[in-house]
Amino acid sequence: MKALVYEGPRKVVVKEMPDARIERPTDVLVKITTTNICGSDLHMYEGRTNMETGRILGHENLGVVTEVGNGVERIKVGDRVCLPFNIGCGFCKNCERGLTGFCLTANPGMAGAAYGFAGMGPYSGGQAEYLRVPFADFNCLVLPPDAEEKENDYVMLSDIFPTGYHATVLAGVEPGDSVVIYGAGPVGLMAALSASIKGASKVMVVDSHPDRLKLAEKMGAIPVDDSDGSSADQILEMTGGEGADRGCECVGYQCSCKGHEVPNLTMNNLIKAVRPTGGIGVVGVFVAEDPKAEDKLAKKGQLALDFGQLWMKGQHIATGQANVKAYNRKLRDLIAAGKASPSQIISHELPLDKAPEGYQHFDERDEGWTKVVLKPAA
Structure with a gap:
């Protein structure tokens, strides 16, 4: 064959x-x-x-x-x-x-x-x-x-459809929630569709690729361009300074910014962009070790996480494949x-x-x- x-x-x-x-x-x-x-x-x-x-x-x-x-x-x-x-x-x-x-x-x-x-x-x-x-x-x-x-x-x-849906389940999306999704790739777009199916009041999708953001907008989401690294601040402004009720990570360990990999970028942005006591669902792939990573921690499958902010805000994170x-x-x-x-x-x-x-x-x-x-x- x-x-x-x-x-x-x-x-x-x-x-x-x-x-x-x-x-x-x-x-x-x-x-x-x-x-x-x-x-x-x-x-x-x-x-x-x-x-x-x-x-x-x-x-x-x-x-x-x-x-x-x-x-x-x-x-x-x-x-x-x-x-x-x-x-x-x-x-x-x-x-x-x-x-x-x-x-x-x-x-x-x-x-x-x-x-x-x-x-x-x-x-x-x-x-x-x-x-x-x-x-x-x-x-x-x-x-x-x-x-x-x-x-x-x-x-x-x-x-990808179940994985996008899984992101919303891990985050705890309920009817009326505002949801921020990092990543307008196929899984992120399916998370946006799933959040809408579950009755989210506002779905914001973050990416830096114009074609993908246009598709997110076509699907009814609010596109958020992160080309200048201001996405978390944009989300806070869109939510009256409170942050989104729920957040979905649909990018993973190869997240990049201006041509360089920044494995912890989406996670720390979500901690900032999601409200106190909000939920974060992580379906983007993170691996136990990545020997070819540029970042020293990432080589060992570790992230420099803003854990103090996560703890102070009382947020919860759930992870794993669908x-x-x-x-x-x-x-x-x-x-x-x-x-x-x-x-x-x-x-x-x-x-x-x-x-x-x-x-x-x-x-x-x-x-x-x-x-x-x-x-x-x-």
Whole structure:
């Protein structure tokens, strides 16, 4: 099968790889019809993780079931399914509590597994023609009859829509709240959509890329340009000096300012911009170690956090990757009912052969490259 393979920093190639196949009775095989490039794929693409060469990338996947293991009961050949990026077993302590992003079984030695991702198990990614899906009865989200028509909406259920929603849950967003979101990338835009769905009275999205801020405004948010570093002060002014009720961090450890990485920038801005006793939800990726970081603390996965201000303001911070299965059914039903259209952020659809080009443009933050979806069958 054709697949996109990581061969080193900023080098990915589409090549023939061994076909994905059923390996255990609880597996299914899925023919991938849409798979996305995610911002967290760029961490690996840039060589900022311990991703092994020869691995197939891709954790935002949707397709049609073509084969089922003899231990699979619920999923049938022909089902159109979306796969959560995090792989859960369904029966460990964390999965039973709905914390499927921290499965204790799928990746022995670490809480959490994912497709085509550094440090999250041996599972191949779905930027390929076929994908093996383990624990399929648990992990496959079966899509409704309009699945093909709304495929670009439903594929967002694999990661960024639930992750954006998760940011609002971690922050504690409730109807009537004012919300500030740092990052107008795909996850930040999905957090803005989610905050609106949850009834936020004011949604402010901070970034320094004009094209992304325009898209945030088109989605009904207030764009906040942080090119001059004044975003926290702007948020305070917009909220009468009190600060936003809730804040979402959707950037992560590679946050940059004027061409230089400043890993603690968004977190300290949020502490300043969120009101006393407000909540902050962090879904941007932060890693335990980053040897190639410019900052000495960041090399060890540490931040210079304004903890005194955080403590004095009585704020709370919640963190971690989204437990996709906690949200994907309800978000699926919003799409089916026409209440949500996450595909509005897609800027480019490419065949799988053009994936290296997509990675390059997305990594360079070229204007207009907001969200890239790949079509292996094209």
